[in-house]
Amino acid sequence: MKISIFGLGYVGAVSLACLSRDGHQVVGVDIDRAKLDLIAAGKTPVVEEGMVNLMAAVAAGGNVSVTTDAQQAVHATDVSLICVGTPSAANGSQDQSAVLRLAGEIGHAIAAKAEPHVVVFRSTLVPGTVEDVLRPIIEAASGKKDGEGFFLCFQPEFLREGSSIRDYDKPPFTVVGANHPEPVARLRALFGHLPCKFIETSVRSAEMMKYCCNNFHALKITFANETGRLCEALGVDAFEVMDLVCQDTQLNISRAYLKPGFAFGGSCLPKELRATSHLAKKHDIDIPMLGHVMASNQAHLALALRKALETGKRRIGFIGLSFKTGTDDLRESPLVTLAEQLIGKGMQLSVYDPEVHMAQLLGANRRYIEQHLPHIGQLLRPEIEAVIAESELLVVGLTTPEVAQALAVHARPDQVVLDLVNLSNRAAIAAKVEGLCW
Ligand SMILES: NC(=O)c1ccc[n+]([C@@H]2O[C@H](COP(=O)([O-])OP(=O)(O)OC[C@H]3O[C@@H](n4cnc5c(N)ncnc54)[C@H](O)[C@@H]3O)[C@@H](O)[C@H]2O)c1
Numbered sequence: 001m002k003i004s005i006f007g008l009g010y011v012g013a014v015s016l017a018c019l020s021r022d023g024h025q026v027v028g029v030d031i032d033r034a035k036l037d038l039i040a041a042g043k044t045p046v047v048e049e050g051m052v053n054l055m056a057a058v059a060a061g062g063n064v065s066v067t068t069d070a071q072q073a074v075h076a077t078d079v080s081l082i083c084v085g086t087p088s089a090a091n092g093s094q095d096q097s098a099v100l101r102l103a104g105e106i107g108h109a110i111a112a113k114a115e116p117h118v119v120v121f122r123s124t125l126v127p128g129t130v131e132d133v134l135r136p137i138i139e140a141a142s143g144k145k146d147g148e149g150f151f152l153c154f155q156p157e158f159l160r161e162g163s164s165i166r167d168y169d170k171p172p173f174t175v176v177g178a179n180h181p182e183p184v185a186r187l188r189a190l191f192g193h194l195p196c197k198f199i200e201t202s203v204r205s206a207e208m209m210k211y212c213c214n215n216f217h218a219l220k221i222t223f224a225n226e227t228g229r230l231c232e233a234l235g236v237d238a239f240e241v242m243d244l245v246c247q248d249t250q251l252n253i254s255r256a257y258l259k260p261g262f263a264f265g266g267s268c269l270p271k272e273l274r275a276t277s278h279l280a281k282k283h284d285i286d287i288p289m290l291g292h293v294m295a296s297n298q299a300h301l302a303l304a305l306r307k308a309l310e311t312g313k314r315r316i317g318f319i320g321l322s323f324k325t326g327t328d329d330l331r332e333s334p335l336v337t338l339a340e341q342l343i344g345k346g347m348q349l350s351v352y353d354p355e356v357h358m359a360q361l362l363g364a365n366r367r368y369i370e371q372h373l374p375h376i377g378q379l380l381r382p383e384i385e386a387v388i389a390e391s392e393l394l395v396v397g398l399t400t401p402e403v404a405q406a407l408a409v410h411a412r413p414d415q416v417v418l419d420l421v422n423l424s425n426r427a428a429i430a431a432k433v434e435g436l437c438w
Helices: 010-021 033-040 051-061 070-076 097-111 129-142 164-169 181-191 203-234 238-247 269-282 293-310 334-344 363-372 384-390 401-410
Strands: 002-006 025-029 064-067 079-082 117-121 150-154 173-178 197-201 315-319 348-352 393-396 416-419 432-435
Touching: 002 010, 002 070, 010 025, 010 033, 010 051, 010 164, 025 070, 033 051, 033 064, 051 064, 070 097, 079 097, 079 181, 097 117, 097 129, 117 129, 117 181, 129 150, 129 203, 150 181, 150 203, 173 181, 173 203, 181 197, 197 203, 203 238, 203 269, 269 293, 293 334, 293 393, 293 416, 315 334, 315 384, 334 348, 334 363, 348 384, 384 401, 393 401
Parallel strands: 002 025, 002 079, 025 064, 079 117, 117 150, 173 197, 315 348, 315 393, 393 416, 416 432
Antiparallel strands: 150 173
C-alpha cells in the first residue's frame, strides 16, 4: 500500500520504519526539515531500541521518501496516518493546533484528488475531535463529504517509548473507530496480520478508550507507588505484597469491578479504605489517590440522589437495599444511604429486597439498619409487584432475572426507572429508564 505519515516523532517515525519494512511504500511528512533529512539519510529521528538498524535498512530498501508538502504526500498515497503531537496547553486542555492546521491542508489536498483518500488519525485526541472538529474542517476545505469523497477514522496507538518496535509488532490489540467499511478494510490490510485482536468500534469509543488506557496505567503505577510508601512505613516488603496482589487473577488482575455501576459499599471496602488512610496519616505518609477514593464514591452516590430528585417524583420504590445482589448485608450499603437521603427530602419510600427480612436480620447488620432506617419494617414489601404498583419512581439496585422480568411485565409508561445496574432488558420495560451514568 502507499501510505503517507504526517508527524515523524516517536509514533510516526516508528510506524514509517515498520510499515516500509513490511513492504509498503511510505512517504514521511513533517514540518521539521532536520527530521526529514535524517530519515532520507537512513538515520532515526528518535532514540528507540532497534531504530538505528531498521532505519538504515528501510532507507536502503528504497520504500521511503520524505517531503514537507502535504498535497504531494496525499496525492502520492492511498492512506494518510496522522501522528502529529497533541501536547498539553497551559490550562491542561489538549493543544490541537498542529492537527487542526494539518486537517485544513489535507482537506485542500483531497479537493484536488480524484480517488477517495483514507485519513487515519493516530494522534491521541479528546473524544469527539474527529467527528465534531476535524471532519467539518476537512469537508469545508475539500468540498467533499466524509464517507463519499474521503474516509476518516481513528486508530489509537498503543506503543510505548523504549520498546516501540516490539510494541508495534505485538500490540495488546488493534482498535479502529470508523463509520464506513472502506477505511476498516484498509487498516485490516495494514495491521490484520499482527498477533492480536482486530476490533472495530465507533470513532468516539476509540478516542475515549485511548484516554482510559493511559489513565488506567497511571492509576496502576500510582496504586503500586502508594502501596510502596505505606509498606515502607510499616516495615512490609512492598514487592512481596504487590506480587501477591498480582497473583489473584480472579478479582485483582481481571475484568472484575471494571464495569460502571453504582457506588461501592458493604462491610469491607469502606472500612478498609478508612483504616488505610488512618494508617498513612499516623505514619506521615501521603497517599492522595487512595485517600480520595471514598470522596469519589460519595460523588457517585450524590449523582444518584440528584438524578432521583430531578425526576420530580415523590413516591419512590427501591428494588434492592443490601450492598449487592444476593446478600442481606445492609452495612454501609449505598442504597441505604440513598434511601435515607430521599426520606430526609420528604419522599415516600417502599422497598423490596428478596434477601432482606426484618425477622432474620441479626447483630451488627440489624443495628446498622435500625440506626439508619429506623422505620425499615414499615417500608419493606414482600412482593416486588406491590413496590412497582405503588411507586412513581423505581430505583433499581438488583440485577436478578426475577427483577428484570417483573419490570418488563409490571412497569408502566407513567413511571421512571432509575437504573443503577445496567438492566439488560431496558427495551422491554414500558417505563422511562434512566441509567445512572450510561
Ligand atoms: N510517544 C508515545 O509513546 C505515544 C504513544 C501513543 C500515542 N501517542 C500520541 O501520538 C501523537 C504523536 O506523539 P509523538 O510522541 O510521536 O509526538 P512528537 O512530538 O514526538 O512528534 C510529533 C511530530 O509532528 C510534527 N508535526 C507538527 N505539525 C505538523 C504538521 N502540520 N505536519 C507534519 N508534521 C507535523 C512535529 O514536527 C513532530 O516531529 C500524540 O498525539 C501522542 O499523544 C504517543
